[in-house]
Amino acid sequence: MKVFILWATNPLSLTSEIIDSSDWPNLPKKKEPTDTSVIDGAKGWLHGISVFGRSHKADHIALEENPRGHPAGSIKVTHWDDDPADRTPDEFHARSFIYEPVRLSNQKFMSQQFTEMWITDRMKNAMEKSGELPMFTQNHPVKVHAWADFVKPPEVVTLHGIWESDDNNRQMTEIDHPGYRESI
Numbered sequence: 001m002k003v004f005i006l007w008a009t010n011p012l013s014l015t016s017e018i019i020d021s022s023d024w025p026n027l028p029k030k031k032e033p034t035d036t037s038v039i040d041g042a043k044g045w046l047h048g049i050s051v052f053g054r055s056h057k058a059d060h061i062a063l064e065e066n067p068r069g070h071p072a073g074s075i076k077v078t079h080w081d082d083d084p085a086d087r088t089p090d091e092f093h094a095r096s097f098i099y100e101p102v103r104l105s106n107q108k109f110m111s112q113q114f115t116e117m118w119i120t121d122r123m124k125n126a127m128e129k130s131g132e133l134p135m136f137t138q139n140h141p142v143k144v145h146a147w148a149d150f151v152k153p154p155e156v157v158t159l160h161g162i163w164e165s166d167d168n169n170r171q172m173t174e175i176d177h178p179g180y181r182e183s184i
Contacts, residue, residue, distance in 0.1 A: 001075050001099060003063065006047035008162050010039045015047065021075045024063045025157060032060075033162040035085065045162040051077055051099050052113070059083045059161050062153035070114075073101040078153050080118075086163070090122040094150050115142045118150035 030044030
């Protein structure tokens with residue numbers, strides 16, 4: 001499956017590429033950034049990724065191929081935010097998406113997506129109050145878990161994001177993301 005990657009690099013002109021998901025474990029990788037880390041011209045930290053036109057941007061992003069219980073060629077993307085410099089522990093959260101290969105159904109190309117999320121009680125209460133949580137669970141299959149139950153994916157399949165300046169962030173969001181057709 002194709003994955004669109006936006007690297008957090010400087011200069012910004014060499015920041016995007018499309019890879020096959022099987023190449024994920026071989027991508028350049030940097031250690032989790034610290035407060036003194038500086039964005040340079042080398043790939044290794046992520047701005048974010050996109051699969052079937054859905055963006056994933058977080059402190060950490062993991063991609064695993066062929067998740068159990070899904071057809072061959074499926075991928076699981078898990079992203080999570082748990083940096084105490086960016087948020088308090090009661091704001092930590094994670095989401096996991098499983099993308100199945102595209103198939104023809106009723107003359108339309110479809111890819112089934114399954115979602116899980118791990119959130120704190122504070123976030124769950126806020127999402128229920130705002131109406132956001134029922135929206136997630138009524139429109140597509142979503143399992144909601146407590147943040148305390150989240151198990152990080154293996155480090156070998158995990159890449160890390162880095163805090164970017166507002167200018168870098170704005171420029172990165174202006175880059176076109178491929179849609180589902182480019183993900184096949």
